[in-house]
Amino acid sequence: MARANRRTLSLPEGMLWSRLRKRDPGLPTFRRQHPVGPYVLDFYCAQARLAVEIDGIGHTMGDRPERDARRDAWLAEQGIEVLRIAATDVLRDADGVADGLRRLVDARRG
Secondary structure (H helix, E strand, C coil), X not given: CCCCCCCCCCHHHHHXXXXXXXXXXXXXXXXXXXXXXXXXXXXXXXXXXXXXXXXXXXXXXCCHHHHHHHHHHHHHHCCCEEXXXXXXXHHHCHHHHHHHHHHHHHHHHC
């Protein structure tokens, strides 16, 4: 059953999710549109306490950079690191982005 607060994924989010959703043994587990406090994270890996945000051009406009900075600071206070990835990077190489995220989580797990 879908959660009521889920929105449709953007194209780059959908491309990345299709690669991160695998639940194979040994692979880190990611959740999509995971709620934390007042925020909904694009992707979250609990094992690494890592939020992954896919940022399109809208994240560079208006007050969005300041809002993102406040959000990132609040999440850091909760012990969650935020990794922001440009949507264009995912569109260019979704497999490479997914593999890089898995390597990052594996390195943190020791």
